[in-house]
Amino acid sequence: MPTISKENYLKAVYSQSLEQQTEATTSVLSEKLEVSNAAISDMAKKLSNAGLIDYTKYKGVELTGEGKKIALKIIRRHRLWELFLIKVLGLSWSEVHDEAEKLEHSTSDFLIDKIDDFLENPKFDPHGDPIPNKNGTLPKLPELLSMKDAEIGKRYYVRRVNDKNNDLMNYLTQIGLELLKEIEIVDKLSFDGSLIIKVDSVNHLLSEFVASHIFLEKEK
Amino acid sequence: MPTISKENYLKAVYSQSLEQQTEATTSVLSEKLEVSNAAISDMAKKLSNAGLIDYTKYKGVELTGEGKKIALKIIRRHRLWELFLIKVLGLSWSEVHDEAEKLEHSTSDFLIDKIDDFLENPKFDPHGDPIPNKNGTLPKLPELLSMKDAEIGKRYYVRRVNDKNNDLMNYLTQIGLELLKEIEIVDKLSFDGSLIIKVDSVNHLLSEFVASHIFLEKEK
DNA sequence: ATATATTTTTAAGTATGCTTAAATTTACAC
DNA sequence: GTGTAAATTTAAGCATACTTAAAAATATAT
Numbered sequence: 001m002p003t004i005s006k007e008n009y010l011k012a013v014y015s016q017s018l019e020q021q022t023e024a025t026t027s028v029l030s031e032k033l034e035v036s037n038a039a040i041s042d043m044a045k046k047l048s049n050a051g052l053i054d055y056t057k058y059k060g061v062e063l064t065g066e067g068k069k070i071a072l073k074i075i076r077r078h079r080l081w082e083l084f085l086i087k088v089l090g091l092s093w094s095e096v097h098d099e100a101e102k103l104e105h106s107t108s109d110f111l112i113d114k115i116d117d118f119l120e121n122p123k124f125d126p127h128g129d130p131i132p133n134k135n136g137t138l139p140k141l142p143e144l145l146s147m148k149d150a151e152i153g154k155r156y157y158v159r160r161v162n163d164k165n166n167d168l169m170n171y172l173t174q175i176g177l178e179l180l181k182e183i184e185i186v187d188k189l190s191f192d193g194s195l196i197i198k199v200d201s202v203n204h205l206l207s208e209f210v211a212s213h214i215f216l217e218k219e220k
Numbered sequence: 221m222p223t224i225s226k227e228n229y230l231k232a233v234y235s236q237s238l239e240q241q242t243e244a245t246t247s248v249l250s251e252k253l254e255v256s257n258a259a260i261s262d263m264a265k266k267l268s269n270a271g272l273i274d275y276t277k278y279k280g281v282e283l284t285g286e287g288k289k290i291a292l293k294i295i296r297r298h299r300l301w302e303l304f305l306i307k308v309l310g311l312s313w314s315e316v317h318d319e320a321e322k323l324e325h326s327t328s329d330f331l332i333d334k335i336d337d338f339l340e341n342p343k344f345d346p347h348g349d350p351i352p353n354k355n356g357t358l359p360k361l362p363e364l365l366s367m368k369d370a371e372i373g374k375r376y377y378v379r380r381v382n383d384k385n386n387d388l389m390n391y392l393t394q395i396g397l398e399l400l401k402e403i404e405i406v407d408k409l410s411f412d413g414s415l416i417i418k419v420d421s422v423n424h425l426l427s428e429f430v431a432s433h434i435f436l437e438k439e440k
Numbered sequence: 441a442t443a444t445a446t447t448t449t450t451a452a453g454t455a456t457g458c459t460t461a462a463a464t465t466t467a468c469a470c
Numbered sequence: 471g472t473g474t475a476a477a478t479t480t481a482a483g484c485a486t487a488c489t490t491a492a493a494a495a496t497a498t499a500t
Protein backbone atom coordinates (compact mmCIF):
# COMPACT_ATOMS: atom_id res chain seq x y z
CA MET A 1 0.00 0.00 0.00
CA PRO A 2 1.38 3.42 -0.91
CA THR A 3 1.77 6.05 1.78
CA ILE A 4 0.04 9.43 1.63
CA SER A 5 3.16 11.01 0.12
CA LYS A 6 3.33 8.34 -2.55
CA GLU A 7 -0.35 8.65 -3.35
CA ASN A 8 0.04 12.39 -3.74
CA TYR A 9 3.08 11.96 -5.94
CA LEU A 10 1.27 9.56 -8.26
CA LYS A 11 -1.73 11.86 -8.40
CA ALA A 12 0.51 14.81 -9.27
CA VAL A 13 2.18 12.86 -12.08
CA TYR A 14 -1.20 11.82 -13.42
CA SER A 15 -2.54 15.34 -13.38
CA GLN A 16 0.58 16.70 -15.04
CA SER A 17 1.17 14.18 -17.78
CA LEU A 18 -2.22 12.63 -18.48
CA GLU A 19 -4.48 15.60 -17.80
CA GLN A 20 -2.37 18.64 -18.60
CA GLN A 21 -0.45 16.71 -21.22
CA THR A 22 2.84 18.28 -20.15
CA GLU A 23 6.04 16.65 -18.94
CA ALA A 24 6.16 15.63 -15.29
CA THR A 25 9.60 17.09 -14.63
CA THR A 26 11.27 17.31 -11.25
CA SER A 27 10.74 21.04 -10.89
CA VAL A 28 7.09 20.93 -11.94
CA LEU A 29 6.33 18.21 -9.41
CA SER A 30 8.38 19.99 -6.78
CA GLU A 31 6.22 23.08 -7.17
CA LYS A 32 2.99 21.10 -7.29
CA LEU A 33 3.75 19.08 -4.17
CA GLU A 34 5.53 21.92 -2.38
CA VAL A 35 8.67 19.96 -1.57
CA SER A 36 12.28 20.38 -2.70
CA ASN A 37 13.59 19.07 -6.00
CA ALA A 38 15.76 16.69 -4.02
CA ALA A 39 12.70 15.16 -2.40
CA ILE A 40 11.17 14.61 -5.85
CA SER A 41 14.27 12.81 -7.16
CA ASP A 42 14.32 10.73 -4.01
CA MET A 43 10.72 9.65 -4.34
CA ALA A 44 11.16 9.01 -8.05
CA LYS A 45 13.71 6.32 -7.21
CA LYS A 46 11.40 4.67 -4.69
CA LEU A 47 8.35 4.66 -6.95
CA SER A 48 10.43 3.46 -9.85
CA ASN A 49 11.70 0.56 -7.74
CA ALA A 50 8.12 -0.21 -6.78
CA GLY A 51 7.19 -0.35 -10.47
CA LEU A 52 4.76 2.55 -10.30
CA ILE A 53 6.61 4.99 -12.54
CA ASP A 54 9.15 4.87 -15.35
CA TYR A 55 12.03 7.09 -14.39
CA THR A 56 15.04 8.06 -16.46
CA LYS A 57 17.39 10.40 -14.66
CA TYR A 58 17.17 14.00 -15.87
CA LYS A 59 14.25 13.05 -18.11
CA GLY A 60 11.20 13.26 -15.86
CA VAL A 61 8.80 10.46 -15.02
CA GLU A 62 5.77 8.63 -16.42
CA LEU A 63 3.24 6.39 -14.75
CA THR A 64 3.32 2.67 -15.40
CA GLY A 65 0.03 0.81 -15.78
CA GLU A 66 0.09 -0.03 -12.11
CA GLY A 67 0.93 3.56 -11.12
CA LYS A 68 -1.85 4.91 -13.28
CA LYS A 69 -4.29 2.52 -11.65
CA ILE A 70 -3.42 3.82 -8.20
CA ALA A 71 -3.52 7.46 -9.32
CA LEU A 72 -7.00 6.96 -10.78
CA LYS A 73 -8.13 5.32 -7.57
CA ILE A 74 -7.07 8.34 -5.53
CA ILE A 75 -8.63 10.72 -8.03
CA ARG A 76 -11.84 8.71 -7.87
CA ARG A 77 -11.87 9.07 -4.09
CA HIS A 78 -11.17 12.78 -4.27
CA ARG A 79 -13.88 13.55 -6.77
CA LEU A 80 -16.53 11.39 -5.13
CA TRP A 81 -15.83 12.99 -1.76
CA GLU A 82 -16.11 16.47 -3.29
CA LEU A 83 -19.50 15.68 -4.75
CA PHE A 84 -20.65 13.96 -1.57
CA LEU A 85 -19.64 16.85 0.65
CA ILE A 86 -21.50 19.34 -1.53
CA LYS A 87 -24.60 17.24 -2.08
CA VAL A 88 -25.02 15.72 1.35
CA LEU A 89 -23.35 18.03 3.83
CA GLY A 90 -23.95 21.27 1.96
CA LEU A 91 -20.34 22.42 1.69
CA SER A 92 -19.54 25.07 -0.88
CA TRP A 93 -17.47 24.82 -4.03
CA SER A 94 -14.56 26.46 -2.29
CA GLU A 95 -14.70 24.28 0.81
CA VAL A 96 -14.62 20.80 -0.64
CA HIS A 97 -11.19 20.60 -2.20
CA ASP A 98 -9.13 20.76 0.99
CA GLU A 99 -11.39 18.35 2.83
CA ALA A 100 -11.35 15.83 -0.02
CA GLU A 101 -7.58 16.18 -0.21
CA LYS A 102 -7.39 14.69 3.30
CA LEU A 103 -10.23 12.16 3.13
CA GLU A 104 -8.98 10.63 -0.12
CA HIS A 105 -6.12 8.96 1.76
CA SER A 106 -8.28 7.41 4.48
CA THR A 107 -11.05 5.88 2.45
CA SER A 108 -11.27 2.16 1.78
CA ASP A 109 -12.45 0.71 -1.54
CA PHE A 110 -15.46 -0.60 0.34
CA LEU A 111 -16.44 2.82 1.65
CA ILE A 112 -15.86 4.71 -1.58
CA ASP A 113 -18.08 2.25 -3.42
CA LYS A 114 -20.82 2.87 -0.84
CA ILE A 115 -20.47 6.59 -1.49
CA ASP A 116 -20.50 5.98 -5.22
CA ASP A 117 -23.73 3.99 -4.94
CA PHE A 118 -25.29 6.55 -2.61
CA LEU A 119 -24.63 9.24 -5.22
CA GLU A 120 -25.93 6.89 -7.93
CA ASN A 121 -22.63 6.45 -9.72
CA PRO A 122 -22.06 10.02 -10.88
CA LYS A 123 -19.85 10.66 -13.90
CA PHE A 124 -18.67 14.17 -13.03
CA ASP A 125 -17.56 15.96 -9.88
CA PRO A 126 -18.60 19.49 -8.84
CA HIS A 127 -15.92 21.04 -11.05
CA GLY A 128 -17.07 19.04 -14.05
CA ASP A 129 -14.07 16.71 -13.83
CA PRO A 130 -14.70 13.08 -14.78
CA ILE A 131 -14.92 10.51 -11.98
CA PRO A 132 -13.14 7.21 -12.69
CA ASN A 133 -15.43 4.24 -12.07
CA LYS A 134 -14.69 1.24 -9.86
CA ASN A 135 -12.46 -0.24 -12.57
CA GLY A 136 -10.54 2.98 -13.14
CA THR A 137 -12.28 3.82 -16.40
CA LEU A 138 -13.01 7.48 -17.07
CA PRO A 139 -16.33 8.56 -18.60
CA LYS A 140 -16.06 10.19 -22.01
CA LEU A 141 -15.73 13.95 -21.80
CA PRO A 142 -18.10 16.05 -23.89
CA GLU A 143 -16.44 18.32 -26.44
CA LEU A 144 -15.59 21.42 -24.49
CA LEU A 145 -14.31 24.86 -25.43
CA SER A 146 -12.28 27.15 -23.22
CA MET A 147 -14.27 30.28 -22.36
CA LYS A 148 -11.46 32.47 -23.67
CA ASP A 149 -12.12 31.04 -27.15
CA ALA A 150 -15.91 31.42 -26.99
CA GLU A 151 -17.75 33.50 -29.58
CA ILE A 152 -19.28 36.86 -28.77
CA GLY A 153 -23.05 36.78 -28.73
CA LYS A 154 -23.32 33.03 -28.34
CA ARG A 155 -24.83 31.16 -25.40
CA TYR A 156 -23.15 28.20 -23.67
CA TYR A 157 -23.41 25.84 -20.74
CA VAL A 158 -20.73 25.87 -18.05
CA ARG A 159 -19.36 22.36 -18.00
CA ARG A 160 -16.06 22.51 -16.18
CA VAL A 161 -14.20 24.88 -13.87
CA ASN A 162 -10.64 23.82 -13.63
CA ASP A 163 -9.21 25.67 -10.68
CA LYS A 164 -8.23 24.92 -7.13
CA ASN A 165 -8.14 28.56 -6.04
CA ASN A 166 -10.73 29.05 -3.33
CA ASP A 167 -11.14 32.79 -3.80
CA LEU A 168 -11.86 32.31 -7.46
CA MET A 169 -14.37 29.56 -6.73
CA ASN A 170 -16.07 31.80 -4.18
CA TYR A 171 -16.23 34.65 -6.65
CA LEU A 172 -17.77 32.45 -9.31
CA THR A 173 -20.32 31.13 -6.82
CA GLN A 174 -21.10 34.68 -5.80
CA ILE A 175 -21.89 35.82 -9.34
CA GLY A 176 -24.03 32.71 -9.83
CA LEU A 177 -21.68 30.99 -12.24
CA GLU A 178 -22.08 27.32 -11.46
CA LEU A 179 -21.87 24.01 -13.22
CA LEU A 180 -24.48 23.45 -15.96
CA LYS A 181 -25.51 27.12 -15.84
CA GLU A 182 -26.37 28.80 -19.13
CA ILE A 183 -24.33 31.92 -19.85
CA GLU A 184 -23.88 34.35 -22.71
CA ILE A 185 -20.64 35.86 -24.00
CA VAL A 186 -21.46 39.57 -24.25
CA ASP A 187 -18.13 41.04 -25.29
CA LYS A 188 -14.40 40.51 -25.36
CA LEU A 189 -12.09 43.41 -24.55
CA SER A 190 -9.34 43.55 -27.11
CA PHE A 191 -6.66 45.17 -24.95
CA ASP A 192 -6.31 42.40 -22.35
CA GLY A 193 -8.61 39.62 -23.45
CA SER A 194 -11.06 40.15 -20.60
CA LEU A 195 -14.58 38.87 -21.21
CA ILE A 196 -17.95 40.28 -20.35
CA ILE A 197 -20.44 37.50 -19.74
CA LYS A 198 -24.08 37.46 -18.78
CA VAL A 199 -25.12 35.22 -15.87
CA ASP A 200 -28.72 35.37 -14.66
CA SER A 201 -29.29 38.53 -16.79
CA VAL A 202 -26.41 40.34 -15.05
CA ASN A 203 -23.16 41.24 -16.79
CA HIS A 204 -19.82 40.39 -15.19
CA LEU A 205 -16.22 40.86 -16.24
CA LEU A 206 -13.78 37.95 -16.14
CA SER A 207 -10.06 38.21 -16.81
CA GLU A 208 -8.60 36.14 -19.62
CA PHE A 209 -6.80 34.04 -17.04
CA VAL A 210 -10.02 33.18 -15.24
CA ALA A 211 -11.79 32.55 -18.55
CA SER A 212 -9.06 30.13 -19.58
CA HIS A 213 -10.00 27.91 -16.63
CA ILE A 214 -13.70 27.74 -17.46
CA PHE A 215 -14.88 25.29 -20.09
CA LEU A 216 -18.11 25.50 -22.00
CA GLU A 217 -20.38 23.37 -24.09
CA LYS A 218 -22.18 24.87 -27.10
CA GLU A 219 -25.94 24.95 -26.91
CA LYS A 220 -27.41 22.37 -29.23
CA MET B 221 -0.92 19.43 15.43
CA PRO B 222 -0.45 15.87 16.61
CA THR B 223 0.36 13.15 14.11
CA ILE B 224 -1.84 10.08 13.63
CA SER B 225 0.35 8.07 16.01
CA LYS B 226 0.11 10.73 18.67
CA GLU B 227 -3.65 11.03 18.27
CA ASN B 228 -3.99 7.27 18.66
CA TYR B 229 -1.76 7.26 21.71
CA LEU B 230 -3.80 9.98 23.43
CA LYS B 231 -7.02 8.19 22.54
CA ALA B 232 -5.67 4.94 24.00
CA VAL B 233 -4.67 6.65 27.25
CA TYR B 234 -8.10 8.26 27.49
CA SER B 235 -9.90 4.98 26.94
CA GLN B 236 -7.72 3.19 29.45
CA SER B 237 -7.62 5.63 32.33
CA LEU B 238 -10.77 7.72 31.98
CA GLU B 239 -13.15 5.13 30.52
CA GLN B 240 -11.90 1.82 31.85
CA GLN B 241 -10.59 3.46 35.01
CA THR B 242 -7.44 1.38 34.96
CA GLU B 243 -3.79 2.45 34.85
CA ALA B 244 -2.39 3.36 31.46
CA THR B 245 0.80 1.36 31.84
CA THR B 246 3.41 0.81 29.16
CA SER B 247 2.43 -2.80 28.53
CA VAL B 248 -1.29 -2.10 28.39
CA LEU B 249 -0.78 0.67 25.84
CA SER B 250 1.68 -1.46 23.93
CA GLU B 251 -0.94 -4.16 23.53
CA LYS B 252 -3.71 -1.71 22.70
CA LEU B 253 -1.70 0.10 20.04
CA GLU B 254 0.08 -3.02 18.80
CA VAL B 255 3.58 -1.60 19.06
CA SER B 256 6.55 -2.57 21.24
CA ASN B 257 6.96 -1.42 24.83
CA ALA B 258 9.98 0.56 23.70
CA ALA B 259 7.84 2.51 21.25
CA ILE B 260 5.43 3.38 24.06
CA SER B 261 8.20 4.70 26.31
CA ASP B 262 9.58 6.65 23.39
CA MET B 263 6.27 8.30 22.62
CA ALA B 264 5.62 8.97 26.32
CA LYS B 265 8.68 11.20 26.39
CA LYS B 266 7.57 13.12 23.31
CA LEU B 267 4.01 13.67 24.52
CA SER B 268 5.24 14.58 27.95
CA ASN B 269 7.55 17.19 26.43
CA ALA B 270 4.62 18.50 24.41
CA GLY B 271 2.61 18.88 27.64
CA LEU B 272 -0.07 16.40 26.61
CA ILE B 273 0.56 13.75 29.26
CA ASP B 274 2.08 13.52 32.72
CA TYR B 275 4.73 10.85 32.68
CA THR B 276 6.75 9.46 35.55
CA LYS B 277 9.15 6.74 34.53
CA TYR B 278 8.00 3.24 35.51
CA LYS B 279 4.70 4.71 36.75
CA GLY B 280 2.50 4.93 33.66
CA VAL B 281 0.98 8.04 32.15
CA GLU B 282 -2.00 10.35 32.59
CA LEU B 283 -3.50 12.93 30.26
CA THR B 284 -3.04 16.61 31.02
CA GLY B 285 -5.94 18.99 30.41
CA GLU B 286 -4.60 19.73 26.96
CA GLY B 287 -4.08 16.02 26.19
CA LYS B 288 -7.57 15.18 27.32
CA LYS B 289 -8.96 17.90 25.08
CA ILE B 290 -7.27 16.39 22.05
CA ALA B 291 -8.29 12.84 22.99
CA LEU B 292 -11.92 13.92 23.29
CA LYS B 293 -11.72 15.64 19.94
CA ILE B 294 -10.57 12.44 18.24
CA ILE B 295 -13.18 10.40 20.09
CA ARG B 296 -15.83 12.89 18.95
CA ARG B 297 -14.73 12.43 15.37
CA HIS B 298 -14.72 8.67 15.67
CA ARG B 299 -18.18 8.39 17.17
CA LEU B 300 -19.79 10.92 14.84
CA TRP B 301 -18.33 9.14 11.82
CA GLU B 302 -19.63 5.78 13.09
CA LEU B 303 -23.12 7.14 13.44
CA PHE B 304 -22.94 8.93 10.10
CA LEU B 305 -21.76 5.85 8.23
CA ILE B 306 -24.58 3.75 9.67
CA LYS B 307 -27.32 6.33 9.27
CA VAL B 308 -26.40 7.81 5.91
CA LEU B 309 -24.42 5.20 4.04
CA GLY B 310 -26.08 2.14 5.52
CA LEU B 311 -22.98 0.44 6.87
CA SER B 312 -23.44 -2.23 9.50
CA TRP B 313 -22.46 -2.21 13.15
CA SER B 314 -19.43 -4.34 12.38
CA GLU B 315 -18.26 -2.26 9.44
CA VAL B 316 -18.08 1.21 10.92
CA HIS B 317 -15.31 0.89 13.48
CA ASP B 318 -12.42 0.34 11.10
CA GLU B 319 -13.59 3.04 8.70
CA ALA B 320 -14.04 5.58 11.50
CA GLU B 321 -10.61 4.65 12.82
CA LYS B 322 -9.11 6.00 9.61
CA LEU B 323 -11.42 8.94 8.94
CA GLU B 324 -11.03 10.36 12.46
CA HIS B 325 -7.50 11.50 11.61
CA SER B 326 -8.44 13.29 8.38
CA THR B 327 -11.42 15.30 9.49
CA SER B 328 -11.25 19.03 10.15
CA ASP B 329 -13.15 20.72 12.97
CA PHE B 330 -15.19 22.43 10.29
CA LEU B 331 -16.23 19.18 8.64
CA ILE B 332 -17.00 17.30 11.85
CA ASP B 333 -19.28 20.14 12.96
CA LYS B 334 -21.13 19.88 9.64
CA ILE B 335 -21.59 16.17 10.26
CA ASP B 336 -22.69 16.87 13.82
CA ASP B 337 -25.32 19.33 12.58
CA PHE B 338 -26.45 17.00 9.83
CA LEU B 339 -27.08 14.30 12.44
CA GLU B 340 -28.78 16.90 14.67
CA ASN B 341 -26.17 16.86 17.43
CA PRO B 342 -26.58 13.29 18.60
CA LYS B 343 -25.53 12.40 22.13
CA PHE B 344 -24.70 8.70 21.60
CA ASP B 345 -22.97 6.68 18.90
CA PRO B 346 -24.18 3.34 17.49
CA HIS B 347 -22.61 1.44 20.41
CA GLY B 348 -24.30 3.69 22.94
CA ASP B 349 -21.06 5.50 23.74
CA PRO B 350 -21.37 9.20 24.52
CA ILE B 351 -20.30 11.70 21.85
CA PRO B 352 -18.32 14.69 23.17
CA ASN B 353 -19.79 17.97 21.94
CA LYS B 354 -17.95 20.77 20.14
CA ASN B 355 -16.46 21.93 23.45
CA GLY B 356 -15.36 18.47 24.52
CA THR B 357 -18.15 18.00 27.04
CA LEU B 358 -19.62 14.53 27.36
CA PRO B 359 -23.38 14.02 27.74
CA LYS B 360 -24.44 12.48 31.04
CA LEU B 361 -24.67 8.72 30.85
CA PRO B 362 -27.89 7.10 32.02
CA GLU B 363 -27.48 4.66 34.93
CA LEU B 364 -26.57 1.43 33.27
CA LEU B 365 -26.23 -2.13 34.46
CA SER B 366 -24.03 -4.80 32.96
CA MET B 367 -26.13 -7.58 31.46
CA LYS B 368 -24.28 -10.16 33.51
CA ASP B 369 -25.76 -8.55 36.66
CA ALA B 370 -29.30 -8.30 35.34
CA GLU B 371 -32.19 -9.97 37.15
CA ILE B 372 -33.91 -13.07 35.84
CA GLY B 373 -37.43 -12.40 34.62
CA LYS B 374 -36.94 -8.62 34.22
CA ARG B 375 -37.12 -6.63 31.02
CA TYR B 376 -34.51 -4.06 29.96
CA TYR B 377 -33.47 -1.77 27.11
CA VAL B 378 -30.11 -2.33 25.43
CA ARG B 379 -28.22 0.92 25.88
CA ARG B 380 -24.60 0.17 25.20
CA VAL B 381 -22.51 -2.53 23.52
CA ASN B 382 -18.92 -2.08 24.42
CA ASP B 383 -16.97 -4.22 22.04
CA LYS B 384 -14.81 -3.76 19.00
CA ASN B 385 -14.97 -7.40 17.91
CA ASN B 386 -16.62 -7.52 14.50
CA ASP B 387 -17.77 -11.12 14.72
CA LEU B 388 -19.52 -10.44 17.99
CA MET B 389 -21.20 -7.33 16.59
CA ASN B 390 -22.35 -9.31 13.59
CA TYR B 391 -23.75 -12.05 15.80
CA LEU B 392 -25.67 -9.55 17.91
CA THR B 393 -27.04 -7.92 14.77
CA GLN B 394 -28.05 -11.32 13.48
CA ILE B 395 -30.09 -12.20 16.57
CA GLY B 396 -31.74 -8.79 16.44
CA LEU B 397 -30.00 -7.40 19.50
CA GLU B 398 -29.54 -3.75 18.70
CA LEU B 399 -29.34 -0.44 20.52
CA LEU B 400 -32.57 0.62 22.32
CA LYS B 401 -34.09 -2.83 21.81
CA GLU B 402 -36.21 -4.25 24.61
CA ILE B 403 -35.04 -7.65 25.89
CA GLU B 404 -35.91 -10.04 28.68
CA ILE B 405 -33.52 -12.01 30.89
CA VAL B 406 -34.98 -15.52 30.80
CA ASP B 407 -32.43 -17.47 32.78
CA LYS B 408 -28.88 -17.54 34.05
CA LEU B 409 -26.92 -20.79 33.94
CA SER B 410 -25.18 -21.28 37.25
CA PHE B 411 -22.23 -23.39 36.02
CA ASP B 412 -20.65 -20.81 33.70
CA GLY B 413 -22.71 -17.65 34.07
CA SER B 414 -24.20 -17.88 30.56
CA LEU B 415 -27.46 -16.04 30.06
CA ILE B 416 -30.58 -16.91 28.16
CA ILE B 417 -32.26 -13.78 26.85
CA LYS B 418 -35.37 -13.19 24.81
CA VAL B 419 -35.06 -10.90 21.77
CA ASP B 420 -38.08 -10.50 19.48
CA SER B 421 -39.77 -13.46 21.26
CA VAL B 422 -36.86 -15.76 20.47
CA ASN B 423 -34.49 -17.14 23.13
CA HIS B 424 -30.73 -16.87 22.68
CA LEU B 425 -27.78 -17.91 24.79
CA LEU B 426 -24.98 -15.43 25.51
CA SER B 427 -21.74 -16.25 27.31
CA GLU B 428 -20.90 -14.36 30.48
CA PHE B 429 -18.06 -12.65 28.63
CA VAL B 430 -20.39 -11.35 25.94
CA ALA B 431 -22.98 -10.34 28.55
CA SER B 432 -20.35 -8.36 30.44
CA HIS B 433 -19.95 -6.13 27.39
CA ILE B 434 -23.65 -5.33 27.03
CA PHE B 435 -25.18 -2.63 29.22
CA LEU B 436 -28.83 -2.26 30.02
CA GLU B 437 -31.27 0.28 31.34
CA LYS B 438 -34.13 -0.80 33.59
CA GLU B 439 -37.63 -0.31 32.25
CA LYS B 440 -39.29 2.53 34.06
C1' DA C 441 15.39 -9.89 53.00
C1' DT C 442 16.95 -11.69 49.05
C1' DA C 443 16.65 -14.04 44.75
C1' DT C 444 14.04 -14.21 40.73
C1' DA C 445 10.69 -12.84 37.49
C1' DT C 446 8.41 -9.14 35.24
C1' DT C 447 8.09 -4.65 33.53
C1' DT C 448 10.04 -0.72 31.73
C1' DT C 449 13.57 2.01 29.82
C1' DT C 450 17.67 2.86 27.17
C1' DA C 451 20.60 2.05 23.30
C1' DA C 452 21.40 1.11 18.68
C1' DG C 453 19.57 0.51 14.28
C1' DT C 454 16.05 0.98 10.28
C1' DA C 455 12.66 3.05 6.82
C1' DT C 456 10.25 7.11 5.36
C1' DG C 457 10.21 11.60 3.84
C1' DC C 458 11.82 15.58 4.21
C1' DT C 459 15.85 19.46 4.29
C1' DT C 460 20.17 22.22 2.49
C1' DA C 461 24.43 22.26 0.03
C1' DA C 462 27.49 20.43 -3.33
C1' DA C 463 28.18 18.01 -7.56
C1' DT C 464 26.64 16.77 -11.96
C1' DT C 465 24.09 16.87 -16.15
C1' DT C 466 21.54 19.23 -19.56
C1' DA C 467 20.04 23.33 -22.09
C1' DC C 468 21.01 27.26 -24.58
C1' DA C 469 23.28 31.63 -26.03
C1' DC C 470 26.69 33.22 -28.62
C1' DG D 471 31.41 24.08 -30.03
C1' DT D 472 32.19 26.22 -25.81
C1' DG D 473 30.89 28.67 -21.70
C1' DT D 474 27.42 29.65 -18.58
C1' DA D 475 22.93 29.21 -16.64
C1' DA D 476 19.35 26.20 -15.21
C1' DA D 477 17.74 21.86 -13.83
C1' DT D 478 18.57 17.71 -11.57
C1' DT D 479 20.78 14.45 -8.73
C1' DT D 480 23.71 13.06 -4.94
C1' DA D 481 25.33 13.53 -0.32
C1' DA D 482 24.78 14.43 4.36
C1' DG D 483 21.72 15.36 7.96
C1' DC D 484 17.28 15.53 10.58
C1' DA D 485 12.61 14.16 12.75
C1' DT D 486 9.23 10.61 13.26
C1' DA D 487 8.02 6.21 14.53
C1' DC D 488 9.07 2.09 14.70
C1' DT D 489 12.23 -2.42 15.73
C1' DT D 490 15.30 -5.79 18.71
C1' DA D 491 18.51 -6.49 22.38
C1' DA D 492 20.60 -5.10 26.63
C1' DA D 493 20.29 -2.71 30.96
C1' DA D 494 17.79 -1.04 34.82
C1' DA D 495 13.98 -0.70 37.90
C1' DT D 496 10.12 -2.72 40.12
C1' DA D 497 7.27 -6.51 41.82
C1' DT D 498 6.75 -11.09 43.74
C1' DA D 499 7.79 -15.51 46.10
C1' DT D 500 9.71 -17.80 49.59
